[in-house]
Amino acid sequence: MSQKQAELDLLQEMRSELTGYCYRMMGSIVEAEDAVQDTMLRAWQGWDQLRDHSSRRAWVYRIATNICLDRLRSAKRRALPMDISEPAATVAEPRDSLPRDSWIWPAPGDGADPADILISRESIRLSFIAILQLLPPRQRAVLILNDVFRWSAGESADALGMSTAAVNSALQRARAAVNRSDLRSEELKKGAAEADAELIDSYVEAFEQYNIEALIALFNGDGSLSMPPFTMWVRGSSDLSSFYSITRSHCLGSRLVPVRANGNSPAFAQYAPAGAEGPLTPWAIHVLEISQGKIAHIHHFIDSELFARFGLPPELKRN
Template sequence: MLARMTVLAREVDGGSAQDAFLADAQRYRKELLAHCYRMTGSLHDAEDLVQETYLRAWKSYNTFQGKSSVRTWLYRIATNTCLTALDSRQRRPLPTGLGAPSSDPVDDIVARDEVPWLEPLPDDSTDPSNIVGSRESVRLAFVAALQHLSPRQRAVLVLREVLQWKAAEVADAIGSSTAAVNSLLQRARAQLDAVGPSEDDALRPPESQEAQDLLARYIAAFESYNIDQLVELFTADAVWEMPPFDGWYQGPENIVLLSKTHCPADGPGDMRFVPTTANGQPAAALYMLNKATGVHEPFQMHVLAVGEDGITHVVAFHMTTFEKFGLPDTFPGRVAT
């Protein structure tokens, strides 16, 4: 799309102004992707909305008066592009956000494919050195909490508290008044206090020794099919959920029993993991053995929250491809036949 936009720009006026704009605007692609992800909870939707943002910016480039920076202008366009899209889309929850109590690990598990579930975000889609791509603002618990807000509440909270915009700037961006923005922010904060993450401040970054050690032990327990070892890794009130299945499970014993009851693996070697990061958290890509082909294929992306006393939360997203995470579609070293 960007190549087509560049060609069109050259046809219009020799391309000098638009080419310079496009070259400058590309610096903000990753942070705009993180912004649209926060708003929608979907990597795929965010990618489409960033493309739409650049297309809208190119079409309206001649109206850009330079009263704000290109970056601020792009964020205004991206925010309104997201708000328009969210008018016709459902919120993206995790199973814990559906309002049901924790599930019995030996009961049948039920897939709800009709639910537009929250999706994980590969870390290479953000820039942790930049405040708008900071780990805290894309952690799963925070993005899941945002889904409880109305689209306009989300926009105001993200612009004010993640991007640190002034209330008047936000009001101008979304076509509202400063008083309305302040009211939206107050309601958004109250809603987040009710449903928001309590774990974020205590989470260990993925590169920390504690997180690395726990991730290695977590992977080893699954790969060796020594599931009972997982009890030692989870905190007493740890939570496990695995969209598109709508149940969620609390406590190490329940998590272990769930794995023993419903995991399709039969023994050591059936599961292979590749450590990675997602949403600013340690993660592991699970390849499950396809017994018909003898090849380990993409199965789940486990995103871990590691606190002071162990693993506090795991979201095991069902995945059919790991392309967005830069990982192959068969376990490294294996070739599908």
């Protein structure tokens, strides 16, 4: 193997951890992967100019950070629906929506990030991503590198082009802001990232049969459901039942394909009928939040572009 190829392989080995970093920064796996692609290109173009191998990791992270900061400069805060409005007072077919860049989107949770050994999976849960978006971008970067990736202040300073004192000051402010945060989605942090097999099987069976009574029985009493890019979300057994009834005509006949998302939270890709005949087509990624053996919340991320990011096929044949 040539020296050049070995160095290219070394750079490629960083792709997964860089994607995890950029996703926490951006709140969107699509934006994160685009940022990483730009990072890899810029790093490779300048690779030969950097002779000190020990500083290459910090140098690559500085490139990635600057790309994220540039993209975040004019961006508004991404959020989850439950953090920007009250639950729907009247349940109706959702109509009001916000642009894609308004929302936090899920990321595949395949455990491929080599930093998983050292990093708590809680740091990629959707509720934690929502908290990160409250921080100014540079504070966000400092918190991720220090408290998530467990870098020292000196290492972070090298990667971010800051002094160690500036990193420590930014970290202190970021931690204080996180502790002051009062997002509704923070309630979901208390739940488990995993669900028992019986609950998962029951959810798939109830949804694919579209048995509304069975679905409602799987939720906590104050369980809830959201569906970005729509702003509306619903909470409570009665409103959940009404919502499922309203959306029955669209979802009846759907099939769920198991996937993993955000720290290996249980999740499913929903393929829905596009008509009376023909294949089932991508509709939504369901990410389940579990608490005390019941469903606390389901995020229905309605964006067919996510399916390719999760390595899913563009359609399914009907049974």
